[in-house]
Amino acid sequence: xxxxxxxxxxxxxxxxxxxxxxxIGGMALAVxxxxxxxxxxxxxxxxPPIERAGTPDAPxxxxxVMRDHVFVPSELR
Numbered sequence: 001x002x003x004x005x006x007x008x009x010x011x012x013x014x015x016x017x018x019x020x021x022x023x024i025g026g027m028a029l030a031v032x033x034x035x036x037x038x039x040x041x042x043x044x045x046x047x048p049p050i051e052r053a054g055t056p057d058a059p060x061x062x063x064x065v066m067r068d069h070v071f072v073p074s075e076l077r
Contacts, residue, residue: 061075062075063075
């Protein structure tokens with residue numbers, strides 16, 4: 001014979017595990033992105049080609065991009 005107690009739903013249902021899975025998934029994504037960035041950063045940067053070397057009589061043109069924390073794209077002579 002069953003009683004009313006057997007059919008009553010617990011007043012305290014178990015908490016959802018979705019936040020735990022979300023945090024674990026986010027951490028896995030973060031670790032993956034860090035390893036990917038480390039792999040890309042390990043490769044050396046490309047060096048632009050220098051068409052001719054400068055000499056004291058004929059120096060090559062150099063563009064100064066930053067001087068005193070101000071953007072000044074003037075040529076240095």
